[in-house]
Amino acid sequence: IFSGIKEAIKKFLSSTSPYEQSVEEFIRELQRILIKSDVNVKVVFEFTSKIRKRALEEKPPQGVSRRDWFIKIVYEELISLLGGEEELNVLPKKKPYVIMLVGVQGSGKTTTAAKLAWYYKNRGYRVGLIAADTFRAGAYEQLKQLAEKVGVEFWGDKGLNDPAEISRKGLEYHLSKKAEIIIIDTAGRHGYGEESKLIDEMKAIADAVKPDEVILVLDASIGQKAYDLAKKFHEATPIGSIIITKLDGTAKGGGAISAIAATGAKVKFVGTGEKVDEIEPFRPKNFASRILGMGDIEAILERVYSTMSQNELEEMADSLMSGNLNMKLIYKQIKQIRSMGPIGKILRMIPGLSMSLPEDEGALKVSEKKMDMWLNIINSMTYEEMEKPELLEREKSRIRRIAIGAGVAQEDVRELLNYYNYIKKLLKQLKRRKSLLKKFGGAD
Ligand code: GDP
Ligand code: MG
Known part of the structure; x- marks a missing residue:
């Protein structure tokens, strides 16, 4: 694909x-x-x-x-x-957090339970596993061994055969051990094409243990069938997400993922191998890049995005040049600076004007911290003051009032005022220069 x-x-x-x-x-x-x-x-x-x-x-x-x-x-x-x-947040929203895995036999639930335990353990969580698959002989041992390998607590009881009861007891056990994430591995004795039965069984266990999240485990190689199962699952559980396994072994993985995503269900992790550490959070952006061949399209995207920000810069320069400078404009400019670069850079975008700017951009540079403070100060001004910052020069009591309102020193307000005056002077020079250049046919 x-x-x-x-x-x-x-x-x-x-x-x-x-x-x-x-x-x-x-x-x-x-x-x-x-x-x-x-x-x-x-x-x-x-x-x-x-x-x-x-x-x-x-x-x-x-x-x-x-x-x-x-x-x-x-x-x-x-x-x-x-x-x-947007990337799904894969960390638990509360503690303790109970996850229940469902899915047809062979889809990779038990392996995924261990992978999740590994993933969360490595992010500092205390994890507990519960073996609630009473259907498959050897399911208990399989999970127990994996739990030992990962180094997390395990609970199971081969004498019991009610998955709901096992899950309840397992929960009690892990809570007493102060587990923060508890993962329940279930049987899923149904085959593909029996979606409704699988969903019914899932609901029964879920009723008993009230999990915080139910995760449907799907084998990527099933391709098209994933769509029906994921759709039913998505409709049946409002707290559900999906993990796709065996993405390493199939060319149909991309198809399965697109199909599932199209149901509206959220893919949370993907499994990329048999080992416990072969799991990664699903990132649509990375996946899209992989499908399109990022190396090939990266240059194109970069070209497009940089041209776009260039255009934005020019628009901003135009609005600075044409509008009357006031604090609102400064406010807007400070807000945009974070993504677009300092005002010096913007002014340089205006054709033919770069030579009027000071070599040293020091006077134009403002630190992040100062930008926050200045936004704060401008917010404390009245509309009239924003429109006509000159008012502050005439009535010094305004500076005092604004400083108190913004919780800063009066010097800080004065510093912003100086910055404003400086930009104003600069723009005036630039405008004069621009009209001169126009006159002699030099600019644009
Ligand atoms: P369950 O019946 O749903 O519990 O499935 P299992 O966890 O027992 O897994 C079934 C088989 O799939 C095992 O042989 C696993 O090693 C294998 N498996 C699980 N996840 C992956 C994966 O992401 N990649 C590969 N290549 N194999 C996997
Ligand atoms: Mg299993």
């Missing part, structure tokens, strides 16, 4: 056909690849029609080519298909 998509991107970028035609060709290829790797057909068509719509409607910002912009669209839509920008 991955190499197929990478190939399609290469073809798209080097194609000499008209843009619209290349987009169609790419989309057809993408559909073919996704359907072949078992992604649900409906999902595929929704996904590709979103891409097509954006590709034909969006106008790339100045300086960005349509083909580069198209790659950015594919990248963003893929991330969104896989679950969005």
Whole structure:
């Protein structure tokens, strides 16, 4: 799947056909690849029609080519298909935290229980495992051995055969040992195609132990079937998430993940091998990059994003140049600085003006701490004062009032005022220079 998509991107970028035609060709290829790797057909068509719509409607910002912009669209839509920008928080929201694993036999529940124990133990949590699989002979020993390997507490009772009772007793045991995360491994005696039975069993155990989270463990190689199971599961449990196992061994992994993500269920971890440390939190962004071949598209994305911030910088320079400088503008500028760089950089964006700026940007540099303080000070001004900071010079009592309001010294207010005056002077010079240059046909 991955190499197929990478190939399609290469073809798209080097194609000499008209843009619209290349987009169609790419989309057809993408559909073919996704359907072949078992992604649900409906999902595929929704996904590709979103891409097509954006590709034909969006106008790339100045300086960005349509083909580069198209790659950015594919990248963003893929991330969104896989679950969005946001990463799931994999750390427990409370302590103790009870996790119950469900899934059909062989999907990797027992292995995943041990992997989770390893993962959380290494992040400083005290973890306890419970063997509640009374169905499979050897399930008890399997988990016990894994628990020893990882070095966490284990509880099981081969004399009992009610999973709910085992889970209840196990909980009691681990709570007495001050466990912070308790993981219950269950049987899942049903095969694929028996989703409803699996969900019923899951509900019965969940009723007995009231877990904080139920995790559905899915084998990546099942591809298409994952969609139905994940969908039912997502509808049945509001506290559910999904772990995909065996992502190492199958080409259909990408398909399974896209299918599952498309159900709205959240993929939390992926398993990438048989060993206890072969587990990682699922990161849609990383996964999207892997599918598209990050090395290949990285340069394109970088080009697009840097052009965009360049455009933003220019817009800001324009608004500084055209508007009347006041504290509101300074406020906005300080807010934007964190992501875009100092005002000196912005002013330099104005064509033909860079020579008027001081070599040394010291006077233009403001520390993070100071920026926070200044935002605070501006917030303590009246609207009138923000519009006309000159008022502060005329009536010194204003400075005192603002300083008290912002909880700072009067010198701090005066320092901001100096900064404001400095920028104002600078802008005045720049404007004069710009009109001079215009006159002699030098600028722009
Ligand atoms: P359960 O029946 O759901 O408890 O499944 P198990 O945990 O017993 O796992 C079934 C098989 O899958 C075992 O042989 C595991 O070693 C293997 N397995 C589990 N997770 C992974 C994984 O992420 N990658 C690979 N390659 N094998 C896995
Ligand atoms: Mg098992």
